[in-house]
Amino acid sequence: MITSSDYTSAQKRAGKELLPIEKFKERFLACNAPYIIVEAETGSGKSTMVPWWLFEQGNRVLVTEPLIESVVGTSEFVAGMMGVDLGTTVGYRTAAEKRDSKDTQILYVTDGLALVRALAGHNHFDVLVIDELHQWTTNQSTLEAWAWSLLQAGEAPFKRIVVLSATLDSAGLSRKRGNAPVFKIPGRQFKIVDRARGESIEADIRQLVRKGYDVLCFQPTQMAIEKCLEELQGLNAELIPFHGRLTREEKDLAYVTTYARPKVIVSTNALETGRTVQPNKNRRLAVIDSGLERRNELNNGIEGSFIRAISIAQEKQRRGRTGRVGEGLFISHCPESNRDAYPVPEMLRTQLSSTILRLAIAGFDASDLPFFHELSEEALEEGKRSLIALGAFDTNRNVTDMGRRIARLPVDVHIGRMVMEAERLGVVGDILKIAACMTVGGIRDNTGRWQRFTGETMSDALAERDVFNAISRRGYIFDFEHLGVFGKAFQQASYLLEKLDSACWNLGIKTRSSGNRLAIARALCAGMVDHLYKVGKDGEYSNPENPLMRALHHKSVLRRLPARPDWVIGQPLDLELVNKQDKKQTHHLLTMVTSINPSLLIEAAPHMVASSRRNYRFDGSRQKVRCEHVLLFNGHELECEEIEVDCELDQEGRRVWNEEMQARISRQKELAWKSFRLINRDRPVAVRGLEALPTLPEPKVFDRKSNALAYPALRIQSKAWVITWFKSSQEAAEQNSRALDAKAVLDVQEALRRAACVPQEPQTTTKTAKKPRSNKSNKRSRRARVGQTATAETPMESKLMALAAAFSKR
Template sequence: MSLPAPRKKRRIHFDDDEGPKRSHSISSSPSTPLQKQREQLPIAKERDALIREIRENDVTILLGETGSGKTTQVPQYLLEAGLAGKGMIAVTQPRRVAATSLAARVAAERGVKLGSLVGYSVRFDEICGADTKIKYVSDGMLVRELLSDPLLSRYSVIVLDEAHERTLRTDFLIANLKSIQVKRKQATDVKGKGKCTSSAVNPLKIIVMSATLDAEKFSRFYHNARILYVKGRQHPVKIFYTAVNQTDYVDSALRTFFQIHLDQPPGDVLIFLPGQEDIESLEKSIKMHAKRLPVLVSLMYASLPPSQQARIFSATPPQTRKCILATNIAETSITIPGIKYVIDTGKSKEKRYLSKDTGGGFDTLLTRDITKASAMQRAGRAGREGPGFCFRLYTEEAFNNLAAASEPEIRRCSLTQSVLELKCLGQDLETVEFMDPPDINSVVAALKTLWILGALDDSKTLTPLGRQMASFPVEPYLARIILASSTHECTSEVIDIVSMISSSSKLFLDISDQRDAIASARSKFRHPSGDHLTILNTLRAYQEMAETENKSSRKEWCKQHFLNERTFTEALKIRDQLRVTCGRVGLDWRASKKDSEDPVLRSFTVGLVQQSALLQPDGSYKQLMGRSVVKIHPGSTLADKKVPAIIFDELVYTNQIYARGVSSVPRSYFNGATPAIPNGS
């Protein structure tokens, strides 16, 4: 990897031969294999110099090459040096799997139970306590903490890790931390003069970390902050390209894997694929072709249960080759042992906001070419423990034509939730100082959506309803549905459904060669109104069964009905949190209309008024707002029906625009619901 050369005054360059050596142990814990591993990391040699620079600077930009140990070691160095003081050290991660696995690793290195000295906090899952000093946290969860604690006063140091990914939440934090740091410094100065008695005035240190980062840009944003560079432990990786670009990258990955497996020396293989569907397809193909070959297939994608994700870290059995199929979550932060070969399809899923017609639009995941930065990160996975090989399933010319880095999410995603959060902080997205300004059309679309949902009034001022919506850890439209359910006295049912559709896992498993069996097994859950009440019926059936059956029986029941048990277990955790939030905002989550579908569908229509469509004379559906033509997704229970009007959870785009998570509602529900609605329920 090529990184900028050292520059005087602004950049401190550390490598294996530079910087002061450590004069004391990095930990007071007894010597263990994990402690020895810590001491052998490249960053360990620069511990004292790093701490000195961080101590002397309010903001530090740290470029640590892949394999340097920055993500696990820097927080521990800060703790050992006393820089946390009475506060905590937060380490943000763009992905929840990274936050949870890193917390587990650091807890093991400290010799403590996860949730004590070291913990984590991700969406709908938190393990930390009063003694926690190092907390790995998803960037979205730290944004939520801002809403109740605008100065993030519990933290003495905030480490923004993998900042190069420029997620919407990371950019939100980058902007707000800049002003928070100034406010806390001013409060500290006032307290020092004896004019303030507040306890939440400790200064804040900010560390921005990455392996591939436009360090100069971050430095300029933070008033020419100090840039540090730490060399990693990277072995040479030989790169191979295809002669022509591969249109079927899954098939090409399959053939490349077996060429490696049959012709190359031992070593595990990591294959990067865009999404879960591609991973499951390739897993099936590999297992089918490797019945008599010693191959262990492990998977890694965001919605996979943690217990299954953990399998990628286990030792490979003797005389066996492990093949890991992963999305881009395996590019950074986590180190997978044993990888010698990487197969890079050159593709990833990217969230993008697609504008349509008169200002409407929708977020969707599109399969896109990766960037050069991602390609280098992927190749680097093969060189962590020794010389490696990377097989790129695209031409060298295609690599040279890749974009250098991905476009920040703030320029390509819906901003509705961010605008609502900023309004709660008394800020306007148009005036906040971001590293890259958002697209003005996306800002207008977000303001329009929040106005329609009743979160903002005609003067773009936050309403009491909007503040209640922001209290819920779900998208604004889902929060609006929950609040509407109070009027219709069906909060219990609505929370059940919202919890299920908020799960990161798909409930209904789709197996192409068993569709008739699937339809038969699920027929008992089907509700004539569509998917939302079908989901509710499915959850009720699962809970009724779970009351009398053991764990293995529950698993078998889900298998018989082609259902994902992970969705149920995650949804029940989400439901608990939503019930707690209802209590905080004064809603009775027990309110129920168990035998009536009308109140539930009316509640959903309030939140999904922008996500609705009316049947046209030609049999197509046109959006009520936006006027795009949409089709009902083939996986919906209404796929073969024609109904007067539909509401839906989301639009997905392939060769056409499909509505997914669909329910039929009477057209009368939209009476008075013009594009300038709704004020009430």
């Protein structure tokens, strides 16, 4: 093994230019600050030399990178510089593979793996180096904030934190990290010519190849890469795609420098950082930038994949991929001029459930960590609500035993919850395969050739399991494409399945499976309690939390069904694509869909079940208040039935009952008053002086036949009213020195009591004492005035009118 000084001397002897960062070696090693910021341009050597220097000071160094390509490529390069075999002094680890040993002193890892190791207390390193921090992934942000908080408290597992970046807001970060020292280092750059863009990206590539350039082109998606390469067919050049779905061997083709023809590499942002792409011998490298990238963002609580313009800092980073070993050329095709200076941190545009859970287990509340970018209370609250729904938090927001077990699985919390439920139901083996496929985004490709491996029509998750089993039984496979499977995704899923098996063994979970479909569906429901969807009129699905209609993904096996299932669970996805007219279109989709009975969700998450009552009404035929009783699951209406309401227990039912009774009392009072006015239209002035009825008591029984409130209390009240009236009449009689016949009083009381209970105009042709009315016109006039037609008099009515006439004659 050689030292960094030996390496530098060898470079000098060979006449090679030193890396720009080597001029800062003494100053850097003399700095004893616990937090150091190195802002170095691309090509300066920061990712290779800084860990080497720290190692030579006697430190074990943990270096985190945001991309797998950077982890593998940089570790290989550093091992070569130091003259050691990869996996000894220098090694690497990713979620899918590892190459290290107990002797490894410089370990390159993905930032997610570093976070898990640190929070789990497995750290055995002295210095934490966070490379490419300008990307501010969720793992980078969490790891940096967590390490800084412990460093301040004197409890950090690391002696020092060093952050590296080419385009970092170093001044702002320094202010928030105790005025940490900043080393600004220029890059090793040859002249880079900025040229105006041509008619299209493909036209610019063709022109540059003819001029002798190798070309590195950045496109936002795999689909855009394939479209670009298709347009370039026939070009005399090596056409090399570069994206996450490719195998390691396929990616290594981009770094070959011995092609006889020019090479054209069309890549996603995977080559934006990390290992340098060098041109062929005697050629120059040109970079053509579409100015776009695909990134995940939250939209109304749904995580989607959108095509967005890159920031100015990212464009600077892409531009710096050329001009490292010779003169370069840069062409930008970015469609937007008004862009952010720095990229939006991942934590501000993605879900935080997994991060919140892991921090809580480590004893930290995500709300209290000193993140460089402040998190919104709404995002934190949404993450905590999701953990409560999954059973990882209790209602007091404390971590449950299930939550602790979920956090030990190398998958998202939703998928981890499925595994916990599968353990109870005895289908762990099947769920682990489904979990592995879901985590890598699915193994089925868009060709549909995979359909021969499954007859599934009710569940995409089970279809993934069937295809995975079929491919696994074939042994080693050279060509995945003809099987309809993404080769890289299948390999990642296979490796993840091994890790899940190991994690389950450590948790004491048996991985056997009965294969019971209903049990598998129940386990899937446990992890998707907040992803229940109901079909709409057009065969699309909606969720109450996000009423946007969603279509089944074109790969979904449920599309084979003649009719869409009423209820499904699935993963929502907003996917933005560019059509043939180069216009963006956002597709609102459901992926990994499974048709279910909602009762399965009630079993899996009873704490999310609620009921409510609505549409109260009074049922006159049954003399009861009735309403609709609704069963809800996470806002979804599952059942609705009409029930009778116990008004003693239901406040709303009591209110409806009281309103109905008061309305009836009001109607009866009006009828009684009309009766009073009708019966007494010919009475003495003293009787006409009464202006209102006495107050009626609360109702007890309503007589529908007579349409009146007929019960003793009212009769007593009516009697009091009659007696009151007769007292007034008696006073009038005594003023005229006439006696009142007691028997007549009783008869009139009986008649008025009946009239009060059954309002009815007494019809008569008897002349009154005040003014005789004998002609027919007067009779018609009076009938029109009271709204009744003349009918035959009853005996009681005749007696009543006779007594009234007797009073008037006195």
